[in-house]
Amino acid sequence: MSYTGTDFRRSAAAITSKISAECMHLCELDSAVGDGDHGTTIQRGTKAGLEKLQTSPPASLSEDLSSFSMGMLSSMGGASGPIYGSFFMGMASAAKGHESADAPLFLAMLKQGLAQIQKIGKAEAGDKTLIDSLSPAIQAYEAALAEGADFATCLQKMTAAAWAGVEHTKSLISKRGRSRYAGERGIGSPDAGATSMAFMLECFANTATGDKSCAS
Amino acid sequence: MSYTGTDFRRSAAAITSKISAECMHLCELDSAVGDGDHGTTIQRGTKAGLEKLQTSPPASLSEDLSSFSMGMLSSMGGASGPIYGSFFMGMASAAKGHESADAPLFLAMLKQGLAQIQKIGKAEAGDKTLIDSLSPAIQAYEAALAEGADFATCLQKMTAAAWAGVEHTKSLISKRGRSRYAGERGIGSPDAGATSMAFMLECFANTATGDKSCAS
Amino acid sequence: MRKLINHPDDLAVELIDGFVLTNSKKVKRVARHVCARSEAPIAGKVGVVIGGGAGHEPLFLEFIGRGMADVSVHGQIFAAPTPDAILTAIQAADAGQGVMLLYNNYAGDVLNFDMAQELARMQGIEVETVLINDEISAFPPERAEERRGTTADHIVIHIAGAAAESGASFAEVLRITRKAVLNSRSLGVSTAPCTLPETGLGTFTLADGRMEFGMGLHGEAGIRQCDLLTADQTADELLAAIIADLPFRAGDEVIALINGYGATTRMEMFLVMRRMHAWLAEKGIAIHASELGEFCTAQEMGGVSVTLMRLDEELKKFYDCAADSPGYKSIS
Amino acid sequence: MRKLINHPDDLAVELIDGFVLTNSKKVKRVARHVCARSEAPIAGKVGVVIGGGAGHEPLFLEFIGRGMADVSVHGQIFAAPTPDAILTAIQAADAGQGVMLLYNNYAGDVLNFDMAQELARMQGIEVETVLINDEISAFPPERAEERRGTTADHIVIHIAGAAAESGASFAEVLRITRKAVLNSRSLGVSTAPCTLPETGLGTFTLADGRMEFGMGLHGEAGIRQCDLLTADQTADELLAAIIADLPFRAGDEVIALINGYGATTRMEMFLVMRRMHAWLAEKGIAIHASELGEFCTAQEMGGVSVTLMRLDEELKKFYDCAADSPGYKSIS
């Protein structure tokens, strides 16, 4: 099994419809401590990213990730626009020169995505951001890979860890973005961005392994 | 029994405290179909009228009625300011040259008050205004007087008819002031101004007959 | 209640205090309820007095200044001013060239202003009245003289003020102002009620997601309630009624005005304005100027009104003059 | 919800459509999310770009014009604009004398504007950033660089715009603008929440009769909730905190500003202004000018903020220049 440009186009479609379905839910999460627009923002971004893919000729995995990133960047705004734009741009740059990704390359892509997020956003694990679902997800993936697990299993572990990370954000106090002002009042609510990130990773896993359940 | 300047000063005090006590109630009545300020407006007017009396030297019944009128006129504004100002001014002009009012003169005063209201406000009986408590009140008074009733009885009949008039305004469609726009939607609510007029007439009656219950 | 106030009895006076302090370089306090532009009365100029109940700010309080009115007189919240205050206002505006009383056609206002007009005439001051009655919903065109004044106010006041400023005679100022009124039509829609600050009582009830056309500025009942329409649909309904009323026709040139009633966002106003431009273009009606803002409010009522004023060359000339009042500025 | 909108996705673009139609004589559309004063870029003049999330109108959209900014760029409601739109805005302001990016210090804005600044520099445009951070509640003075920008915006923009208009060099415009920011302090209180037009969700909950100090412009949590205070008490609390923060001292000369957040009546603002004048007089702080209005809103949020800006001769000179933008006019 390897992850191709075609797979990413399927992932992008799955992500877009999943995010649309969860739009109000994500807004409600953001509304508890932030300004309530994360759902509409990420929906706008994924739609624009997908449209960019659909209107551009077949291209490499890296080029497609980069197009998706540009679609998000030029449509989202807010804090999450540059953050998600950077994530996909990081994945694109790690994929450069490869027709498709095997399990180790996909890990490198995720790591490069995280690195770009941290480069631009300066957040650490524990700040109650989408890093708190992405970072444990990458760790779980890496641990599974080190134990010799296959690609599909790595992706499953990744997804489970992402959702555990979302759950963990409930206990955190935000240090970034609009939710930081809520301080301890934010305890009990999961972070909106961590949640959207978990949906994305889940869609990656499902499309990579051929599971269509995410493309509802 | 006759109604003197001193009696009017007592009436004015009784009216003022009664209106203050009923202020919110009158606002609520006005709020159903008008703009909800009749209570505060008439409260402001009676307070100002009373203050005018209290800060002016002892004077005739007519002069005191006229001072009270001026106090209302220069403090109330709205539709009810000129209307109530005219009412007391009419009473004052009918009382002119008399030390005190007996039952027939008091009737003349009421009639002159009503005439002034109609001169300035152009409303007819049935338009759902304070005329709809004042006018039947005067008729009841006049009928009692014609039947030979004493002053106190005339005043009691007046008060009862005023309240019956208030009750009757519930069935009327407003043709004057802000409430006219409500049309049939105003049916069921008594007119605010008719209600404040009934309180005033009741206070007149109580103070004239020595009943202090109104000066609560 | 959700309002920042002190003692309810002091509202009207304290709000005028704050207004005068805010604009001390350009306005002065003449009496508790009366404010004037600093230079009033202005020699050789017809005086313009405006006024009404408070609670509609910036109307009328803040529309005094160059190219606007000379004096404004206010009552309590939603209550017409008293005759003695209006008389003081007339005196403060009088430079011997005549004084025009320009206000909205409500029973309470007419009663009080008419009394003051009588008193002023008895003092030998030449005074005439022009009533503003632009709101179309409450009465059909045949009964236009019973209609209420609403959101055409500040442009009528501006044209009157500019005409007076130009040195026009009393008769001319009256004629031009009446023409401005006769060519103005407004209709609004409310989306949220407001509360009276003295009592905390609501002026009317309106469920979330409902709207009422023709609701008055003091919560007077409107003509039609319905489920909330879109901005475009709302503009369509308001414009169709207004255009048919004058009627406005292809080739006319107008001022196109959107007024917010209080809690309305400028976003909503811009959406309605956007549609209005498309509408008028389609009808062949030219827009000489667009205005958008809160000019006439009903406390924190939600909703908008649309006003159109048809211009001829004379009205256009005065409209295009500069206006410099705290509540309305126009830089030509 | 109680708002007049069309399709939620189109809000930001349609509101800009309406803005440009309303002000077509003085502003132009540069791109979907970018507007400029008609003359921009202006030869020989430093360019000033302002922007941020939409939904705070008139901020920033309407503060372009003479003595104000050259270009404004907007995102969706409460969401910072995107880097490509900001880049377009920079290009539209660039007359070769340098372009200043002037906006409020929020994480989302900084991320997007910084990206655009990089892109513009790669194209050889000289670009620098000045962040506005006048709001005192969220961080102590030692962490002032983390503070948010709020209701000092339009006076900072005016001083920046007037300085640029005067022909000052890029370095001078940056210095003067930074000085204006450093001398500004704001604090607000919310009395009623607002709803996001896209979703109808409230940004926060606040019971009737309660108020929250330091509430952010997007519903970010404040620092203290309490029962509704009077207008005077509210002014006292806001001023005590602001004055201690800079600190402002006897002998200082200031601009005293009251901003309404959306659903606030001007009546309430005038009451707070009234008390502010008494307060500052007592402290020996002179008021050079008072401003009152809705300059920076958070949809239909209720409440007010107070802003003080301490002036020196240089700031006063630029503040006193004329401003002619759709959202803010000052006639000198």
Ligand SMILES: Nc1ncnc2c1ncn2[C@@H]1O[C@H](COP(=O)(O)OP(=O)(O)O)[C@@H](O)[C@H]1O
């Ligand atoms: N510096 C940061 N690094 C990583 N993620 C961040 C950062 N700041 C904010 N986020 C994420 O962005 C989400 C909010 O996104 P969104 O609501 O779209 O933007 P905004 O805060 O501008 O309204 C947060 O829930 C958080 O996960």
Ligand SMILES: Nc1ncnc2c1ncn2[C@@H]1O[C@H](COP(=O)(O)OP(=O)(O)O)[C@@H](O)[C@H]1O
């Ligand atoms: N033309 C009129 N003649 C007699 N009474 C009137 C007239 N117009 C209004 N009123 C009375 O005034 C009352 C309203 O007074 P108020 O609320 O104080 O004034 P406003 O209508 O200006 O708010 C009505 O309830 C009615 O009884």
Ligand SMILES: [Mg+2]
């Ligand atoms: Mg958000």
Ligand SMILES: [Mg+2]
């Ligand atoms: Mg009333």
Ligand SMILES: [Mg+2]
């Ligand atoms: Mg009233």
Ligand SMILES: [Mg+2]
């Ligand atoms: Mg946002």
